[in-house]
Amino acid sequence: MRPVILLTVRPVESDFRYPLASELNALGHPAEYIFLKRQPLVTDMATGTIETWSLGGLFRHFAGLRRRPADRRPVVFNSTNLAFPWTSIGLRAVSGTRWCLDMHDELLYGATGWQRAKMATAQRMLVAQSDMIVHASPSLAALFPTSHHIGNASSLAMRPKVDPDPLRVLVLASIDDRFDFDALAEGARVAADHVFEVHGRIQRDDDANRARLEAICAERPNVRYMGPYSDATLPDLLSHYIVSFAPYRTDTALTEYIDPLRFYHCLASGVGIVSTPIAQARRMSDRITLLCDIADLPTKLAEAAARPVSAARSWRDVAQAVSRLIADLR
Known part of the structure; x- marks a missing residue:
C-alpha cells in the first residue's frame, strides 16, 4: 500500500493525529510521523525509531522522494495548521508528492485585523497547493466544499469504573x-x-x-x-x-x-x-x-x-476512510 507521511506541529504526547498515523501503518501504509520544527523529529511508525534531523536534512529526504516512481511516493497528510506554510509548500515542490490538507478545525481561530489577514493568506496558499482536503466537523464542508469528511475519534477503551458517583x-x-x-x-x-x-x-x-x-x-x-x-x-x-x-x-x-x-x-x-x-x-x-x-x-x-454509553468511532475507522481516499489519489 502507498506510504504515508504525517506532518504535524504537535509533539507525540499531545497530538490527536498520532493514533491516525499508527492505524494507517497497521493497515499496511508504511508511515512516517514528522514533528515539524527547527530540528524535526521523525518517527518510523513501523519500528518506533525516532530521529532528530535538521531542516536541511528534511528537505534532502523529501527531494529524494522525487526519484521514486510516482505511484510509490508517499502521500503527505499535512496537519501543520497554518504554521510554516512556506516550508510545507517547499517540501511539496521538491518532492513531487501528493498532499492532503487536514482541516481539523476552522484554523483562523477568531483572529482579527492584520493577524487574521496573514493567517487567511497562509490558509489560501496551503489549500491551493493541496491535492485533497479532509475535514473533521461536517460544518467545515460549508467553508471547503470539495473537502472530504473523516471526523475525529478515540483510541481509548472501556475500563472498570473506580468509585463511580453520579454526583x-x-x-x-x-x-x-x-x-x-x-x-x-x-x-x-x-x-x-x-x-x-x-x-x-x-x-x-x-x-x-x-x-x-x-x-x-x-x-x-x-x-x-x-x-x-x-x-x-x-x-x-x-x-x-x-x-x-x-x-x-x-x-x-x-x-x-x-x-x-x-x-x-x-x-x-x-x-x-x-x-x-x-x-x-x-x-x-x-x-x-x-x-x-x-x-x-x-x-x-x-x-x-x-443512559447506555458506547464508543462513537475509533481511529481505525478514520484510518480506513483516509486509506480509501489515498487509493483514489493518482
Missing part, C-alpha cells in the same frame, strides 16, 4: 475562549449537590481566562480545578467518572466548526455526556444529552449518567 461530574476542556464560564458557574449553582471537577489546560499567557476560572472556584465550592491532563493520563482519569458536562459557548463561531475529541474519549470510556447545543453535539444527540436550559442541568446529568 461527581467531569468537565474535560480546553480553558479558552470556547469555554462557557457563565454556564459552568450557573450550572454549579443549580446543581449544588454535584461536584464539578475541571480538567484542562490554560495557556500560560491567558491570564483573563485563568482569572475567570479561579473566580468561579472561589465563589462555588463545588467547582474544582484539577489542572491539565495528558493523553497518557486520560484512561485512568476517565475511569473515575460516569458523567461529564461540556459547557461550550453557543454564541460564537469558534465552536461552530469543532468536532471535540473529548466527546469521543468520554463515549469510548463509558462516560455519559451533557453538552450545550453546539453543532457537533446536536449531530451526536443520539449519544449526547443536550442542555438547552441551564436550569435543567441536574435532570440532564441524571439522564446522561443512566
Whole structure:
C-alpha cells in the first residue's frame, strides 16, 4: 500500500493525529510521523525509531522522494495548521508528492485585523497547493466544499469504573475562549449537590481566562480545578467518572466548526455526556444529552449518567476512510 507521511506541529504526547498515523501503518501504509520544527523529529511508525534531523536534512529526504516512481511516493497528510506554510509548500515542490490538507478545525481561530489577514493568506496558499482536503466537523464542508469528511475519534477503551458517583461530574476542556464560564458557574449553582471537577489546560499567557476560572472556584465550592491532563493520563482519569458536562459557548463561531475529541474519549470510556447545543453535539444527540436550559442541568446529568454509553468511532475507522481516499489519489 502507498506510504504515508504525517506532518504535524504537535509533539507525540499531545497530538490527536498520532493514533491516525499508527492505524494507517497497521493497515499496511508504511508511515512516517514528522514533528515539524527547527530540528524535526521523525518517527518510523513501523519500528518506533525516532530521529532528530535538521531542516536541511528534511528537505534532502523529501527531494529524494522525487526519484521514486510516482505511484510509490508517499502521500503527505499535512496537519501543520497554518504554521510554516512556506516550508510545507517547499517540501511539496521538491518532492513531487501528493498532499492532503487536514482541516481539523476552522484554523483562523477568531483572529482579527492584520493577524487574521496573514493567517487567511497562509490558509489560501496551503489549500491551493493541496491535492485533497479532509475535514473533521461536517460544518467545515460549508467553508471547503470539495473537502472530504473523516471526523475525529478515540483510541481509548472501556475500563472498570473506580468509585463511580453520579454526583461527581467531569468537565474535560480546553480553558479558552470556547469555554462557557457563565454556564459552568450557573450550572454549579443549580446543581449544588454535584461536584464539578475541571480538567484542562490554560495557556500560560491567558491570564483573563485563568482569572475567570479561579473566580468561579472561589465563589462555588463545588467547582474544582484539577489542572491539565495528558493523553497518557486520560484512561485512568476517565475511569473515575460516569458523567461529564461540556459547557461550550453557543454564541460564537469558534465552536461552530469543532468536532471535540473529548466527546469521543468520554463515549469510548463509558462516560455519559451533557453538552450545550453546539453543532457537533446536536449531530451526536443520539449519544449526547443536550442542555438547552441551564436550569435543567441536574435532570440532564441524571439522564446522561443512566443512559447506555458506547464508543462513537475509533481511529481505525478514520484510518480506513483516509486509506480509501489515498487509493483514489493518482
